[in-house]
Amino acid sequence: MNNNSDPVFSYSSSSPSSSAAAVNSSYLTLNMVNNNPADYNNYHEQMGLMEKDLQKYENSEEMVGGHHVSPSSSSLAHGDGSQLIMAAAAGKTNIRKGEKKIRKPKHAFQTRSQVDILDDGYRWRKYGQKAVKNNKFPRNYYRCTHQGCNVKKQVQRLSNDDGIVVTTYEGTHSHPIEKSTDNFEHILTQMQIYSR
DNA sequence: CGGTTTTGACCGGCGC
DNA sequence: GCGCCGGTCAAAACCG
Numbered sequence: 001m002n003n004n005s006d007p008v009f010s011y012s013s014s015s016p017s018s019s020a021a022a023v024n025s026s027y028l029t030l031n032m033v034n035n036n037p038a039d040y041n042n043y044h045e046q047m048g049l050m051e052k053d054l055q056k057y058e059n060s061e062e063m064v065g066g067h068h069v070s071p072s073s074s075s076l077a078h079g080d081g082s083q084l085i086m087a088a089a090a091g092k093t094n095i096r097k098g099e100k101k102i103r104k105p106k107h108a109f110q111t112r113s114q115v116d117i118l119d120d121g122y123r124w125r126k127y128g129q130k131a132v133k134n135n136k137f138p139r140n141y142y143r144c145t146h147q148g149c150n151v152k153k154q155v156q157r158l159s160n161d162d163g164i165v166v167t168t169y170e171g172t173h174s175h176p177i178e179k180s181t182d183n184f185e186h187i188l189t190q191m192q193i194y195s196r
Numbered sequence: 197c198g199g200t201t202t203t204g205a206c207c208g209g210c211g212c
Numbered sequence: 213g214c215g216c217c218g219g220t221c222a223a224a225a226c227c228g
Contacts, residue, residue, distance in 0.1 A: 126201055128220055141219070145199090154219095 108168040110158075121177035122146075124153070135159040146175050 128141035139156035151171040158164045 125199085127222095129201090129203075130218065130220095133217085139218090 106168055106170050108166060110164050110166045112163055112165075122151075122173065132156055144171075144173065146173070149174055 123145040124142040125145045126140060127143050129138050130141070132139045135156070136159045137157045139154055142153050142155065144151040149171075151169065151173050153170065154168045156166050158166065
């Protein structure tokens, strides 16, 4: 089977100018609705965190599992999208980025779904899978296949409640969605079905 | 055949 | 300095 994509993200604080962006927003809203809006209120925005802090934060899955609250934790750290970084060179060359403290914005939210094959219209390529501590389910790492698009995402589900899928997005898509809204609606239906 | 998944190795950061 | 840990690479397998 193919797990190509997942729920969409789009945390664009800027107003959507393209229709694609609009779709994104809608989708996000969808997710919110699908989850508990109340939960979404817990959405945190942390500014000025260091990378490691981000990791810690992101790592606090137990927090999510423990308190059934704080579903989506977001670490917004003065994003500048300066993650040009690697990608450029396919080789394992040691590229000095110069910046040591790069903070990348991460946006996490959880979705109640039995399938992690939710399609958000973007093309993803899986590049890794790691076992998560205190969790029987592995964490999957995906990257947007669009050239020049460095958006990454992780998907993992809670060992407690395997009905919950936590997705963490990192980066911004600088290109429109490839697939038609047709598909989008299809997914919409899917999510609605599963959320019942 | 080309793109994607799989999967173990590898790497850098951090704590001890 | 060493080992753990989260994240990534990359080669081979896999699939439509």
